[in-house]
Amino acid sequence: MMNYPVVSIGIGSYNNARYLVTLLDSVQAQTYPAIELIVVDDCSTDDSAEVIENWIKQTGYPVIFVQHEKNQGVVRTFSDCTQLANGQYVSLVGSDDVLDPDLIAQTVAEFDRRGPKCGAVYADCRLIDATGQEIAPSFLRYFNPTYADSPPEGNLIVPLLRGLYLPTLTTTVRREALEAVGPHDETLFSEDLDMWLRISRSFDFAYLPAVLGAYRVHDRSAIHTxxxxxxxxxxxxxxxxxxxxxxxxxxxxxxxxxxxxxxxxxxxxxxxxxxxxxxxxxxxxxxxxxxxxxxxxxxxxxxxxxxxx
Structure with missing residues (x-):
């Protein structure tokens, strides 16, 4: 364990109780041995908090679990995850998504290959529905086929502005990059585009050519609501x-x-x-x-x- 850099996985939880166990199990199933799991529940009105607490008791998996006393929004929730993280790398995941077992292991290996100029690594993922059935085999192709055959690397500012969508669940950021660009902008509704643009100014993005997770689309997804x-x-x-x-x-x-x-x-x-x-x-x-x-x-x-x- 001492030879592996720690990867902090932060889960932002809000009213996705029915999907939480699947996600938490996918974190526990990671083949990478040095993971710090952080879960911040944003005052869910369903039984999300109870599901998380029961999972922790049943599995014994170490979790930093924080519950907001009032709803703070997705950016504040992920900001809290980031501030609690101690790892050399940080991955932020929605509470309805699923990680493939080799996601973190392959991502850390890619960081090692790319060197310190690499501030973030992203991979592709599948799209699934509320029941777990596959909607599409490629997130990148589904949301913008322009970049699917040759996903961009390096400075992503122009591709991001022209419609490149990075799957957050398979995008991991180097801690030094997060510290260099500063905290999340909590005046925004969504945190990812602003953070990717700021990181791109000083660090390179690397594409890992693999499909390493599942992004869930359902009637409560932000893209719909x-x-x-x-x-x-x-x-x-x-x-x-x-x-x-x-x-x-x-x-x-x-x-x-x-x-x-x-x-x-x-x-x-x-x-x-x-x-x-x-x-x-x-x-x-x-x-x-x-x-x-x-x-x-x-x-x-x-x-x-x-x-x-």
């Missing part, structure tokens, strides 16, 4: 203005226009203001049209039908 909040997160990231050079800014503005359109499509209450801001930044005629229609109270679906799109 929090579309407006996810769009708000990108607007806040954009306003930070930490992009450099014409290529990064072009990608950032392209993404801003997309998020403004998606916000309008999701019937966001501040759609006119978001679209106007996006138009001022991009000067795209399409965005100006969306802004005008939103001001007039025309729904996005009606506009798409009228234009035949």
């Amino acid at each position: 929090n579309k407006l909040a996810l769009n708000e997160t990108y607007f806040r990231i954009y306003r930070k203005g930490y992009f450099e050079g014409p290529e990064e800014w072009a990608a950032a503005r392209h993404s801003l226009a997309d998020h403004a359109e998606h916000y309008y499509a999701s019937q966001g209450p501040e759609a006119p203001a978001r679209l106007w801001f996006a138009f001022q930044e991009t000067r795209l005629p399409k965005t100006a049209l969306f802004w005008l229609m939103a001001r007039l109270g025309v729904k996005y679906t009606a506009l798409r039908r009228a234009t035949g799109r």
